[in-house]
Amino acid sequence: MSAVSVQAIVGAAPSPIEAPDVDYATISPLLIILGAAVLGVLVEAFVPRAYRFVTQIAVAVVGVVAAFVATVVVGAGLDTVDGEVTGRGGPTAMGSLSVDGPAVVTWAMLLFFGLLGVLLFAERRLDGGLSAFTSQASTPPGSADERHATRLRIEHSEVFPLAMFALGGMMFFASANDLLGMFVALEVLSLPLYLMCGLARRRRLLSQEAAMKYFLLGAFSSAFFLYGIAMVYGYAGSFGLAEISTAVSSQIGGQNLLLAGMALILVGLLFKVAAVPFHAWTPDVYQGAPTPVTAFMAAGTKAAAFVAMLRIFFVAFGGARWDWAPAVWAIAIITMLFGAIASIAQTDVKRMLAYSSIAHAGFLLVGMAGLTSGDGVTSVSAVLFYLVAYGAAAIGAFAVVTLVRDAGGETTHLGRWAGLGKESPVLAVAFTIFLLSFAGIPLTGGFISKWSVFAAAWDGGAWPLVVVGVVASALALFFYIRVVVLLFFAPPQGDGPTVAVPSPLTWSVVAITVAVTIVLGVLPGPLLDLVQQAGAFVR
């Protein structure tokens, strides 16, 4: 049918739609990572199997490093925006992305975590020259097909493109400036993680179970998130955070829609950051997933989801803060206490780290509940600092977990870790440093980050949260010290734990994360300056 007759049906002749103005240079880090992911899929399709794994590592590392460089360039070129609060940068791509200070800092942080994750994924010396991922995910565990695939040394090098897609989704999630973009980003980051959880080489039944639980609960929570978006759209008539903010401050329409929407969105995001009572998946998934994936997921998902949560609630719902702040207070309190108390009862190292991650979600919520802006420690800068310190220590701790092994793969029962200090003092000291950082002992990054979120909360008048936070820290400290005593002073069970000799990949991850943890504790100035100069969210 010709254009003329289409117009005849439509009636009036419509004017051409103006092409959107997209600043490709500003969003280049995102494009590079997603490009690396697509390139990884092509590598998977065309490169012969013998070279595939190495090629994938090269594509992923080059992609992450290039994106990091691009992020630094973008960050250096952000304009300062003077408004109610100082910010840098602003919306781009028709307002669908906001490349502001916090977004760029989060990109850099996520890319750093992504690089460490890729290094852990690439480790092949621990399991007889094979990666931590199953030979063929489609074969049932223990079947003849699986043994055949293992004998042929088939490997799932798809984990690298999947990790790149997840990383791209996380970066998108942290910088999306409208709710629809956030939903798509949430799924782009979650779907690859669901799959990666089920790919463990050892203990595949646990791994598959973790994948199913994570998937079903994750899909359930993203449905809540989506329904919340629908309610907020019904209230404001737009997905843009700026338009929603305007609607919220002018109090148009029915407040019930807004309240329902905020509550549902909060549920969806609290699930992703593993806050009580939406934490049930965390221990199971952290335990069952391949440990390198757990490391990547623990650091990356938490960072992306927290920044997105802060962006939604500070930018779009900032005018309704007295409606949502009480809920955040309550959840912060129960999350901190539950995480600290439940971790005491754990006998499995990975579950213990999972409960510690839940407790840390609570501390981060304290920073958010402070609602502090302006000069000094703001909520946003405190949370960003906390995320860097926590993510580095978490990746390091899980990297140590990959190294303590017995005949059946990693040995994660805490009792089997007794006497690690004699077997491998270096590793035991590294793990101790991570635990002390989790506990918030001075001279580690954990201390400065706890101090900054508590300071932000105190300035914002949330002193009851600070009191509960200190109590929860003390509870957790008791447990972490117990583990340290176990590592160094308890008599080993049987012949004690064995420590595998990894390639330089895992060693460098442990070394980098130890260095970051200590540097952030001793010399926090540069990063504190950076996160404070990042300023507030710009809509």
Added chain:
Amino acid sequence: MTEYTPVLVLAAISGAFAVFSVLIAPLTGPKRYNRAKVDSYECGIEPTPQAAGGGRVPVKYFITAMLFIVFDVEIIFLYPFAVEFDLLGWFGIVEMLLFIATVFVAYVYVWRRGGLEWD
């Protein structure tokens, strides 16, 4: 009424084509009957009273169905574009080509890794 004329013309042409095709096929086509041709149609496979192995269907169908769903639904974005492609200009065409190229990457992966082979 005049604005509906093209629709009516199109409907008439497509209806006529359908009738024409059905009528012309038995007149012009070769008549080589065999057992498969007189069987009831079941997606190109041998019809069986029950799937082999007690009601379970081979997993190959699952892969095919999943590939169909994902590629079928991806193309949903072509609909809004197709409605207003002349208003979007070159920007729209370039963006759509990029989108199709990305979908094609996934297709190439499936093809090279044997997702399209039945046996």
Added chain:
Amino acid sequence: MTVEPFIGLSALLFAIGAIGVLVRRNAIVVFMCVELMLNACNLSFVTFARAHGNLDGQVAAFFVMVVAAAEVVVGLAIIVSIFRTRRSASVDDASLLKL
């Protein structure tokens, strides 16, 4: 146009889906309930798009459909792989990770 009946229906569908997720025991049925929840969201989106007189909500429905399809593929792959191992898709049987 009155919005309430459509939103009421969508809330009802969402609730049916949510309750289904909580009470059903077969992973496939649980997953179908999640899909029902997503489609309830879609109904809200198009209703509000109509009420506000803009197209954003309709575009959102497109994105949700695509995301839902991707979720189906990932989810069923996980469920099928677990079924081939255990010969069961019940979420109660998947209990190795209990404390």
